[in-house]
Amino acid sequence: MIAGRILAFILVVATVVFVVIGTVRPNQSGALVVDSKVHFMGSAASPEGAVNSLMQQIGRRNWEAAYSSLANKGEFTETEFIRDLNGSYGSLRSYANLDGFDTQPLRASSGEAQVRARMRWASVVGTFEDTRDLRVVRNGSRWEVAWPIVKEAKVPPQVIPVNYLRWDVIYRGAEDDWGAQDVEAPHVRIVAMHPVDRGGGVVILGEVLNEDVVPAFVTVKASLLGSNGATLATEDSFDKISHILLPKQVSPFRIDFPKVRLSAVDSVRIQPSTSLVAASADPVIGIEGQKLNPLPEPSLTGSLVNQSGQVVNVAHVIGTFYDNSGQIVWVADEYPSRALLPQTPLPFTISLPADVSSKVGSYRVVASTYSSSRFQ
Amino acid sequence: MRCWVTFLCGIVVLTLPLMSGQASAQTSGLRFPETVEAGAAFSVPTSGSGHATLYIAGPGDALRREIKLGENISFGPDDLHNAGHYVAFLVAGSSTQNAQFEVVASRQPATLSFLAKPSRLPVNLPNALGGVAYVFDLFRNLVLQPQSVSFELSDSTGRTQSRTATTRNGVAWVKMNSAAKAGPAQFQAVAGNVHTKRVIQQVPGDPCSIRMTARGSAQKEKGRVALETEPVRDCNGNPVPDGTIVTFTETYNGGQSTVDVPLKRGVARTEMPARNGAVISVASGVVMGNEIRWSGGL
Numbered sequence: 269m270i271a272g273r274i275l276a277f278i279l280v281v282a283t284v285v286f287v288v289i290g291t292v293r294p295n296q297s298g299a300l301v302v303d304s305k306v307h308f309m310g311s312a313a314s315p316e317g318a319v320n321s322l323m324q325q326i327g328r329r330n331w332e333a334a335y336s337s338l339a340n341k342g343e344f345t346e347t348e349f350i351r352d353l354n355g356s357y358g359s360l361r362s363y364a365n366l367d368g369f370d371t372q373p374l375r376a377s378s379g380e381a382q383v384r385a386r387m388r389w390a391s392v393v394g395t396f397e398d399t400r401d402l403r404v405v406r407n408g409s410r411w412e413v414a415w416p417i418v419k420e421a422k423v424p425p426q427v428i429p430v431n432y433l434r435w436d437v438i439y440r441g442a443e444d445d446w447g448a449q450d451v452e453a454p455h456v457r458i459v460a461m462h463p464v465d466r467g468g469g470v471v472i473l474g475e476v477l478n479e480d481v482v483p484a485f486v487t488v489k490a491s492l493l494g495s496n497g498a499t500l501a502t503e504d505s506f507d508k509i510s511h512i513l514l515p516k517q518v519s520p521f522r523i524d525f526p527k528v529r530l531s532a533v534d535s536v537r538i539q540p541s542t543s544l545v546a547a548s549a550d551p552v553i554g555i556e557g558q559k560l561n562p563l564p565e566p567s568l569t570g571s572l573v574n575q576s577g578q579v580v581n582v583a584h585v586i587g588t589f590y591d592n593s594g595q596i597v598w599v600a601d602e603y604p605s606r607a608l609l610p611q612t613p614l615p616f617t618i619s620l621p622a623d624v625s626s627k628v629g630s631y632r633v634v635a636s637t638y639s640s641s642r643f644q
Numbered sequence: 645m646r647c648w649v650t651f652l653c654g655i656v657v658l659t660l661p662l663m664s665g666q667a668s669a670q671t672s673g674l675r676f677p678e679t680v681e682a683g684a685a686f687s688v689p690t691s692g693s694g695h696a697t698l699y700i701a702g703p704g705d706a707l708r709r710e711i712k713l714g715e716n717i718s719f720g721p722d723d724l725h726n727a728g729h730y731v732a733f734l735v736a737g738s739s740t741q742n743a744q745f746e747v748v749a750s751r752q753p754a755t756l757s758f759l760a761k762p763s764r765l766p767v768n769l770p771n772a773l774g775g776v777a778y779v780f781d782l783f784r785n786l787v788l789q790p791q792s793v794s795f796e797l798s799d800s801t802g803r804t805q806s807r808t809a810t811t812r813n814g815v816a817w818v819k820m821n822s823a824a825k826a827g828p829a830q831f832q833a834v835a836g837n838v839h840t841k842r843v844i845q846q847v848p849g850d851p852c853s854i855r856m857t858a859r860g861s862a863q864k865e866k867g868r869v870a871l872e873t874e875p876v877r878d879c880n881g882n883p884v885p886d887g888t889i890v891t892f893t894e895t896y897n898g899g900q901s902t903v904d905v906p907l908k909r910g911v912a913r914t915e916m917p918a919r920n921g922a923v924i925s926v927a928s929g930v931v932m933g934n935e936i937r938w939s940g941g942l
Contacts, residue, residue, distance in 0.1 A: 431908045433887050452764040459930060477929055480764070481847045481885045514906060516851070516929035517889040549887045549906035556901040556917055575903070575914065633902060 315381035315404040318411035319371050322402075323385060326353060327366040339405050339412035344419070352418050357607035358581040358640050364391040364605070379406045393507065393582075393603045421612045428577030428610060433549035435483050454484030454542045459518065462596045463536055469526040470533060473596040475588065476521060476540055478513035483547035486513050488540045490523045495534040501525050508601060510586060510636040512547055519634060520588035522599035551576030553583070553635040556613065566625030571613035572604065572635055580608035580637040587618045592629035608637070674734050676745040682725045682783050683750060687716040694736060702730035702747060727785035749785035753835040756780070756793075760831045760842040766849040767826050767880055771819040773797065773844060777833040779811055786814035793835045795820065799846065800827025811835075822846050826882040852879035854890065854933030856926045861915050869894075869938055872913040873926060883910050888928060894938075896922035 318337070325334035335346040355361025367390035374382040380403065387398045403414040440450040461474035470492060478484045488509060492500040503523050510519035551574055558570035568587050574580055586601040602618045620628070676688050690696070692713035700707040704726040711717050713736060724730065727749045734741040757778040765772050775795050779787040793816040797805045803823065809816040816835075822844075823829060829844045854876055861868040871892050876884040890912035894901045896919045905912040916924070918938060926933035 433906060433908060435887065450763070452762045455762075479850070479929060481888065482764075483887070514904075515885065515888040517904060518929065549908075552903065552905055552914065554901065554903040554914065554916065557899060558901060559899040570899075570901075634904065 313409065313411070315376060315383055315411050316371055316373060318404055318413055319383045319385055319402055322413050322415075323366070323369045323371070323387065326387075327369075329354075337412060338415050339403075339407060340414040344415075344417045348417060348419060349415065351420055352415075355606055356420060357579045357609070359607035360391045360393065360396070360582050360603055360605045361389065364389040364396070366390075367395060374401065380404065381411070389605070391603070391605070393584075396603065396605050398605070420606075421609065423609050423612060430550055430577055434547070436546050437544050451544055454478060454480040454482050454486075454513075454544055456480070456484055456486055456513065456540050456542050458488075458538050458540060460596055461536070461538055463530065463533065464597070465530040467526070468529065469524065470528050470530050471525070472521075472523040472536060472538070473588075473599050474521050474538070475518055475596070476509070476513070477518045478515055478542075481515045482544055483515070484513045484542045485511055485545040486519070486540060486542050487511065488521045488523065488538060490525075490539070491537040492525060492528050492533045493535045493537060494532060497534075500532060501528045507584070508586070508599060510584070510634055512545065512636065514547065514549060517634075519636075520586055520596070520599045520632075551578055551580060551637060551639070553580070553608070553637060555585070555633045555635055558631070558633055560625075560628060560631065563622060563625060566620040566622055568600075568618040568620065568631060568633070569615065570633065571615045572608055573613050574608045574610050577610050578639055579610065580639050582638040583608050583614070583616075584636045584638075585616045585618060586634050586636075588632045588634075589620065589624065589628045590630045590632075591627045594630075597627045598624045674732060674741040674743040676732055676743040679746045679748050680719075680724060681750055682727050682747050682781060682785050683721050685719060685721050687718045689716050690714060690734065692736070696734050696736035699733045699735065700724070700730055702726060703728035705730070725783040725785075727783075749787045749789075750781035750783070751787065751789055752781060753779045753787055753791060753838045754782040755784070756833055756835055756838050756840040758833045758840040758842060760844060763842070764845040764847060765822050767822050767846050767878070767882060768824045768849065769822045772822050773820040773831070774817065775820065775831060775833060775842075776815060776817040777811075777835065777840070778815055779835050780814075787811070788814050791816070791835050793833055796832045796834070797823075797829055797844070798832075799823035799825055799829045801825050824880045826878075826880075848878040848882035848884050849880065850878060851876045851884050851888070851890075851928045851931050851933075854926050854928055854931065856892070856912075856924075856933060856936065858924060858936045858938060860918070867918045868915045869918040869924070870913070870915050871924065871926070873907075873911050873933070875910040876907055876912070876928065884928075886910070890926060890928045892916060892924065892926055894919070894922050894924045 322334055322337055331350050335341055335349050367388045370386040372384040374384055383402050383404055385400050385402055388395050400416055404411050405414055437451060457477050457479050459475050459477045464471050472490045476486055476488055487504055489504040491502040494500050503525055505521040505523050508522035513519055554573040554575055556571050556573055561567045572583055583604050589598040591597050600618045602616050604614050604616045608614050680686055690713050694713050696711055696713050698709045698711050724747050727747050730745050730747055732743045759776045761774045777793045779791050781787050791811045794808045795818045797820045805820055807818045809818050823846055826846050826848045829846050831842045831844050833840050854873055856871055856873045858869050858871050861870045878884055886907050888907045889904045891904050892914055894916045901916050903914050905914045920939055922938045923935055924938055925935045
């Protein structure tokens, strides 16, 4: 009884002590979260404090305060500052929130410092990172951030002729005879499949071809079967696939089974399913300047070029990586956070696992797009 | 009311054989024909005198009729039209007579349910198109007696393939070849004087020998090369439909560029960065086309 009271007393005292320590000396380094209820703010009395303060304002979308705190606000307007961070044309950024950030001092002198800020934005398709090296300058007793603005390219006014190509579908009616025909589902074919052992789990890599003459909405489901024929697990490719395939188009797919060991798998059953959908053959996206970058940060970089005249709000880039024998060794993807404007290159980076990068002999990249202006 | 009669008939069917060993006999005085054609009119003689109630129960049909014993019981064309096994009971006071008979489908086909699969298929495939015909009579009873069904496939050029099959258990089926010429084909099944038609879309196969040409782009200041395929056709000479994706790949030292272009008006055209020494290839699906080594010329 007495021991219990002593323990409770110790816990209360320890809690009070930690609360006081946390209040008096808050953590100002490492990962920070953006929370409107947090009252602590970085102080502009130090370069890191100024960056932290700016990040907090950005996280709260307090654009006016963030813009007014900048050292170089004369170089661009507040609208340009907002467009830089918040995107435009309904891009992924427009619907993303700053989930957190890290700051890392790079160098400092008495009047100027450089701090790297890594912003993590939470979007509907996952988190993406935006890293900026910020120059911080002293202005009297305060430090102010000179924001490295990324101005959005402007498309010159022009007319781009497009021979619009589109498929519409009329399905059978409810009143039709049961023997009456319906439109045939598109025929697709798995042209490659390779299970690999990865991180103690199984990853199914492959490619699917729309061998029909109509567009197909495709999903690929895989079941892992044990030696007794029992199903160990079933998963689908989710967004690691380009779902809408035009005639003769090939998409890679990746299906992850993190909780199944490859040694327990006897066979794999792949079930592609398709449905006929209305689709458009535009926009055409060129993927230019594709380049494989070696360690220490292996990646595939390039730029997307929208050859059509309509704005693509969200693009999805999927890379298929093959070894020298042509076997698929990895499938990875990326969603560029900015909108894809007509005739304007948009860079992308697909990260590769370090162990995979050494095996890659060739690669193939496909892009799929979403445009809110495209009626389907 | 109909439900109530059906229920009553069911009770009678279940209980009468238990009540009397005599009642479970095939018939006493009630003489129904062994088989009756669906929708046919017929009559059944009765014996005795006085009034009785006739119950008839069958698949989807139940009948209750007050009759006079000694007179014929007449059935009209619309009284019994569902094919199957029927049971009849004639209840007069405490005595019951029963009979069983079959109603069979009419021999005359009235409708065909025709399934043609697939409704869209590539040209020049042997036994790739399946046709299945179900033969029904006027009352939608499956005609189980063997019937001859002829199938005809006419392609867009007017050439016709014909096959004949005999129904087994009411179903006839055939396999047909797709034509070498793309276009809509009429697939028809005929049984007696009944015919049903389906339209089959015969589409071009994989592209064959894709060829492209390259030239310096009109926008020379951009340093780009304009690529254009010749009209893309399949191996039977059918033009591959617009919208088919053609992939151009430009490989150069240390990198590559690709673009997926849909065919429009039979050709695919695009522009790519011009790099001296780059190898440009073209493909569609799993079919490769020619390669061009770009050596300037802008």
